[in-house]
Amino acid sequence: MEAVNYQSIFNGMKAVKIIIALVVLALVAWGLTLLSNKTPVAEAGPIKIGFVGPLSGDGASFGETEKNATEMALAEIKSSDVFKNRTIEIVYEDGKCNGKDATTAAQKLIQVDKVKVILGGVCSSETLAIAPIVEQNKVVLFSAFSSNPAITNSGDFVFRNAPSDSDVAKLDAQAIMNKSYKKVAIVSEINDYAQGVLKIMKETLAFANVPVVLDESFKSGTTDFRDIVLKVKQSGADVVYINPGSSGKTAGLFVKQLKETGVKIAIHGNFTLGTPDAFATAGTYLEGVIISDGAPNGQKLSSLLDAYQTQFGNKAANDFEFGAAYDRMKIVAQAIAAVGDDSEKIKQYLYQMPEYDGLVGKFKFDQNGDVAGGPFFTNFLITEGTKQLLAD
Numbered sequence: 343m344e345a346v347n348y349q350s351i352f353n354g355m356k357a358v359k360i361i362i363a364l365v366v367l368a369l370v371a372w373g374l375t376l377l378s379n380k381t382p383v384a385e386a387g388p389i390k391i392g393f394v395g396p397l398s399g400d401g402a403s404f405g406e407t408e409k410n411a412t413e414m415a416l417a418e419i420k421s422s423d424v425f426k427n428r429t430i431e432i433v434y435e436d437g438k439c440n441g442k443d444a445t446t447a448a449q450k451l452i453q454v455d456k457v458k459v460i461l462g463g464v465c466s467s468e469t470l471a472i473a474p475i476v477e478q479n480k481v482v483l484f485s486a487f488s489s490n491p492a493i494t495n496s497g498d499f500v501f502r503n504a505p506s507d508s509d510v511a512k513l514d515a516q517a518i519m520n521k522s523y524k525k526v527a528i529v530s531e532i533n534d535y536a537q538g539v540l541k542i543m544k545e546t547l548a549f550a551n552v553p554v555v556l557d558e559s560f561k562s563g564t565t566d567f568r569d570i571v572l573k574v575k576q577s578g579a580d581v582v583y584i585n586p587g588s589s590g591k592t593a594g595l596f597v598k599q600l601k602e603t604g605v606k607i608a609i610h611g612n613f614t615l616g617t618p619d620a621f622a623t624a625g626t627y628l629e630g631v632i633i634s635d636g637a638p639n640g641q642k643l644s645s646l647l648d649a650y651q652t653q654f655g656n657k658a659a660n661d662f663e664f665g666a667a668y669d670r671m672k673i674v675a676q677a678i679a680a681v682g683d684d685s686e687k688i689k690q691y692l693y694q695m696p697e698y699d700g701l702v703g704k705f706k707f708d709q710n711g712d713v714a715g716g717p718f719f720t721n722f723l724i725t726e727g728t729k730q731l732l733a734d
Contacts, residue, residue, distance in 0.1 A: 388429045389683050391674065392451035394437040394444050394462035394472060400563060400589035401439035403619055403659040404464050408486060408667040409434060410654050412461060414646065415671035424679050437463050439533075439562075439588050441471030448472040452479050458685040459484065459674055461667075465588060466490035466507075466534035473497045482685050482692070484674065486666035490538040494710045499685070501692055501711040503666050503673075503702065505718045507535065510612070511542035514634050517721045517732070518581060518610055519550050527556035527579035527607075529570055529596065535587030539612065543583070555579050562588055567599045574605065581608040590614045590659070594623030601627045608632075616722060616729050618657045628724045632732060636662020636702065637720045643701040662718065665701030673698060 393412065395405035416430060433455045435447035444463050451457045452475065459482045463469040469488035473496035476483040485493070485502040489510060493502060518526060526547060530536040537559075544554055556577040558570050574582050582600070586593045593614040600609070613635045614620060615628060643665050650658050658664035673695070674688075681687035697706045697715070705715030721732040 388431040389425070389678060390431050390433055390455050390457045392448070392455060392457040392460040392462075393432055393434045394447045394451070394460055394468055395464035396439040396468075396588075397434065397436040399438050400592065401465055403590070403617070404487065404588075404663060405436070405439075407659040407664055408461070408464055410650060411658070411664045411667035412671045414650065414653070415668045415675075419672065419675045424675060430675065430678075432461070433457065437465070437468040437472075439465040439468060441467050444468035444471045445475065448475045452476075452481055458482065458683050459688060461486070461670060461674070463488055464663075466493065466538065469493055469500070469502075470496060470534055473500050476500065480685050482688050484670055484692075486670045487660075487663045488535075490534045491542070492534075492538070494712055498711075499689055501707055503670055503700075503705060503707075503713045504662075505713060505716060507538035508542045509716075510634055510719050511539045512546050513719055513721065514539070514583065514610060514612065515543045515546035515550075517632055517634070518547070518583065519552060521581070521608065523552070523579075523581040523608065525553055525555045525577070525579040525581075527574045527577050527582040528554055528558070528585060529567075529574065529582060530557075530559050530585040531564075531587045531592065532559050532561055533587045536585045539585055539587075543585075556582075562592075564592065565595055567596045568603075570596075571600050571603055571605065574600065574607065575603070579607065581610060584609065584611040584615065586612070586614045590617030590619030590621075591623045593617075594620035594628070597631060598624045598627045613660055613662070613719075616724065617659050619659065621727060626727070629726070631724045633722050633724065633729070634719050635722055635729065636660065636665070637716075637718060639665065639701060639703050646701065662702055669698065669700035669702060672700070 395408050396402050397405045437444035437447050461484055464487050466488040469485045472483055476499050477497035483500045487504050488502055489504050489507045491506050491508045530540045547554055558573055584593055584596050609631045611633045615631055615633045616635045677688045677691040681691050692707055695706055697704050703715055705713050708714045722729040723732050
């Protein structure tokens with residue numbers, strides 16, 4: 343009987359084990375390759391995104407405009423089948439245009455709904471209150487309308503595609519300086535938006551040696567401006583700048599009550615005087631008022647604004663706000679499609695995003711998350727119930 347060569351058998355078994363190990367490693371490597379090539383949005387389950395804005399109160403028309411714009415953009419995104427088997431779900435919360443309610447809303451969205459992106463706030467007071475919360479929790483906050491200058495340095499996770507008050511205030515101050523008025527009265531709402539505009543306007547006018555002879559503020563929700571109108575009349579100003587921040591109705595009431603007293607004075611104002619709420623409140627009293635508002639940007643925006651009115655039965659509160667909110671939803675979807683719904687990756691995507699050609703113009707974000715591009719705002723003259731581009 344031939345002797346068994348145990349060494350050969352051992353060597354053979356060793357070779358088989360090596361081959362099996364190599365096959366296993368190859369299979370693991372193949373699996374990892376599949377995972378690495380997997381589309382970021384191919385995971386199961388809905389993608390939850392939060393929204394904070396005024397859905398009730400004086401600023402509700404602005405909150406509803408952004409909500410509706412978001413839904414219109416989302417419908418287009420869904421029809422494109424970008425996310426295959428996943429859906430985007432927007433969780434809407436009422437920030438009521440103040441920091442307290444916005445804080446409650448943001449905490450609920452982050453702790454309960456586990457969102458990684460919040461659309462908002464609409465009002466600057468909402469955004470400034472939410473900013474520290476999203477920064478602590480590493481959640482992206484993306485505003486389409488908040489413009490207070492303090493938002494620039496409010497956090498690494500905070501973005502906006504609305505211009506800063508510093509830019510809008512300088513534009514409004516320049517419009518006043520172009521008319522060579524001698525004395526200026528400024529009437530401002532007590533909120534973060536209006537006070538941000540006020541600060542920059544006063545600085546700009548002072549630098550140009552244009553005296554502000556009246557600086558008067560009023561609380562949100564004010565409906566009786568007779569005392570302030572009297573102060574404007576007694577100030578000797580030849581122009582008054584009305585600077586609300588939460589309601590076109592409020593702006594319209596001031597202009598109406600001012601003109602009803604027979605005060606002969608030029609009137610300048612911000613975007614709120616060009617809203618449907620202002621026109622409904624003040625009507626022909628707005629004739630001749632000069633305002634700043636979002637610059638028009640082509641046929642696509644105009645067509646979507648017409649579709650908005652058809653779908654929701656009323657006009658958007660502000661054309662620029664509608665366009666910016668629509669663009670925001672498209673950008674967020676674009677980011678998630680590219681990198682998934684991890685907030686750190688979305689943040690980096692937004693900072694590195696190439697120039698976006700949107701409804702409000704071509705723009706990207708700077709190192710502070712502020713919008714870089716434009717100009718986004720220009721001056722208009724209100725005449726015959728509409729806004730006409732100001733020639734000078």
